[in-house]
Each structure stands twice: as C-alpha cells, then as structure tokens.
Amino acid sequence: MKTIIASALLALLAIVALNGFVIINPGQAGVISVLGKARDGELLEGLHFKPPLISKVDIYDVTVQKFEVPAQSATRDLQNLSASFAINFRLDPTQVVTIRRTQGTLQNIVAKIIAPQTQESFKIAAARRTAEESITKRNELKQDFDEALGERLQKYGIIVLDTSVIDLNFSREFALAVEDKQIAEQRAQRAVYVAREAEQDAQADINRAKGKAEAQRLLAETLKSQGGRLVLQKEAIEAWREGGAQMPRVLVMGGDSKGGVPFLFNVGDLTEEPPALEPGR
Known part of the structure; x- marks a missing residue:
C-alpha cells in the first residue's frame, strides 16, 4: 500500500x-x-x-503574417471603386496581453480589427482623388492608404510592415467611359499625324517647285550666255536617247539661228564613211 x-x-x-x-x-x-x-x-x-x-x-x-482583405469605396467624383489588399503585419510582442484581453485569437484580430480598418483606410485614400487619378496616381493612393492603416492598427498592437494592391476595379460604366476616351484620344492623335504628314508633303512640293524654278532660271541664264546653243543641242539628243527612240537619219532642229536649236546635219554622216569619188570627178 x-x-x-x-x-x-x-x-x-x-x-x-x-x-x-x-x-x-x-x-x-x-x-x-x-x-x-x-x-x-x-x-x-x-x-x-x-x-x-x-x-x-x-x-x-509574432512573426510576419499575411492576409488578403477586400475593400470598397467611392472616389471624389462618386465612382465606385473596389480593391483587394495583401496586408503584411505582425503582432507587437509587448502588447499580446492587451490583445488577449480585447481580441482573443488571431482570427478575431483579422476579422474584427484588420478587415474593418482596411475598409476605412481605403475610403480615406479613395475619397481624396477622382477615379482617373486613382489610376494615374496609384502610388499616391497606396501611400495614403498605408499611412491611414498603419496609424489605425498601431493602437491595437498590430504593426503594418507592407501592403500590396492586388486588384483595383471600377464600375462597368466608368471602364467603358475610359475606353471611349482612349479611342477618342487615339483618333485625335491620328488626325494630328495626318495633318502633319500633309503639311510636310505640301512643303516638299513647294521645295520641289522652288528647285525646278531655280533650275529653269539657271538654264535660262545659261542659254542667254555664250554656249547656250550647245546646251540645247545636247539636251535634244539626250531626249531622244532617254525616250528609247531611234535617232533620225536627218536631224533638223530650228532654222532660225536665234530662236531654236540652230543645227542641221545628216546623222548618217556621223556613222557612215563618205563615198569614194569616181575618177574624173
């Protein structure tokens, strides 16, 4: 016993x-x-x-925890905006007694503290800007959200380490309006491009016309000077060659020594040998 x-x-x-x-x-x-x-x-x-x-x-x-929390709000121009945030946080070890007394389990902390405060912080950040600014200034939206959420959770013994915007969605009406605006902007940019292209083409035509007029002026000056006759003769012959036509055997260009191409010759004489003279002639 x-x-x-x-x-x-x-x-x-x-x-x-x-x-x-x-x-x-x-x-x-x-x-x-x-x-x-x-x-x-x-x-x-x-x-x-x-x-x-x-x-x-x-x-x-008390290590780093991660939870995804959805949130909804209205922008400054009254557009509905929904988002999903990934919240990285940890519990303050020195505050676990208060957490135990007020919240209990980690599941209660997420459901009763983090989720509602995420919603309120998102409302604060979204209400400061329009729907379009929420897209173009997304980093500023996140910064305002981080500041609001960190300040609100700190008093509960929750330290926010980082947040990420997983998804950001707008109403169907706003999405269609943005799409229409983008299409209109693309059309306007296309119209500007076409106008500039037409202006450049017109300027090119002007430049070509100026160049042609200048060439004609120089040609006229050349013809007036000594040697202009030879220039005309040369251009006439080259015109026949470039056109692919056969040169005539007898070429007559202008009978007036002052107004035309003053030369007359038999082209065959340039290529054929002269006939031999008969005896006694």
Whole structure:
C-alpha cells in the first residue's frame, strides 16, 4: 500500500512539475491566464514558470503574417471603386496581453480589427482623388492608404510592415467611359499625324517647285550666255536617247539661228564613211 501511495505521489509531482513550466519558442509570445483571467506580463522566448493545473498559456505567433482583405469605396467624383489588399503585419510582442484581453485569437484580430480598418483606410485614400487619378496616381493612393492603416492598427498592437494592391476595379460604366476616351484620344492623335504628314508633303512640293524654278532660271541664264546653243543641242539628243527612240537619219532642229536649236546635219554622216569619188570627178 505504501508503495502504491508513493508511486501515486511521484506521478502527481511529475505531472505538476511538467505542467508548471512552459517553453516559448523564437517568433512567439505567450500570455498566462490563471483561472480564466489574463495575468499581466507577456512571456517572451525561453522557459517560464506558470501555476500548475489552474493556469493556461495562450501562445501568439509574432512573426510576419499575411492576409488578403477586400475593400470598397467611392472616389471624389462618386465612382465606385473596389480593391483587394495583401496586408503584411505582425503582432507587437509587448502588447499580446492587451490583445488577449480585447481580441482573443488571431482570427478575431483579422476579422474584427484588420478587415474593418482596411475598409476605412481605403475610403480615406479613395475619397481624396477622382477615379482617373486613382489610376494615374496609384502610388499616391497606396501611400495614403498605408499611412491611414498603419496609424489605425498601431493602437491595437498590430504593426503594418507592407501592403500590396492586388486588384483595383471600377464600375462597368466608368471602364467603358475610359475606353471611349482612349479611342477618342487615339483618333485625335491620328488626325494630328495626318495633318502633319500633309503639311510636310505640301512643303516638299513647294521645295520641289522652288528647285525646278531655280533650275529653269539657271538654264535660262545659261542659254542667254555664250554656249547656250550647245546646251540645247545636247539636251535634244539626250531626249531622244532617254525616250528609247531611234535617232533620225536627218536631224533638223530650228532654222532660225536665234530662236531654236540652230543645227542641221545628216546623222548618217556621223556613222557612215563618205563615198569614194569616181575618177574624173
């Protein structure tokens, strides 16, 4: 009987001893509750004593957590705007006792604190700009959201590390309006391009006309000067060659030595040998 009692006592002492200590691992923080009441003083990593049999330790993960939270709001020009945010946060280890007393579990923290505050912070950021500015100034929208959310969650012992805008959607009507505006802008840009192209073509025609007039002026001056006759003769012959026609055997160009191309010759004389003279002639 004494042996049985002694064994029972040893077993009871072993249970009490094992139940009287708790180990908090790195990345964790604990809160001791005695008879259901949270006791002051958070438990950080290491070995800690707790009242055996009548106490419980709630352990919180204080490493980085990530949750995706949806949000909806209206912009300054009353356009409906919806978004989805990825919130990276962690619990402040020094505030886990308050968190335990006010919120309880991590699921309650996300549902009762982070989600509603994300919604309110998004409303603040979206109301400061129009729907179009929410697109063109998306970084500023996110910055305003981060500042509002960080300030609101800090008092709950939640530290916001980073946020990401996963998705940003507008109403169907606004999307169609943006599409129509883009089409109109593309058409306007096309019209400007066509007008500039026509202007450049017109300027090119003017330049060509000026060049041709200048060439004609120079040609006229050349014809007036000594040697103009030879220029006309040369151009007449080249015109026949470039046209692909055969040169006539007799070429007569202008009989007036002042108004035309004053030369007359037999082209065959340039290529054929003169006939031999008969004797006595």
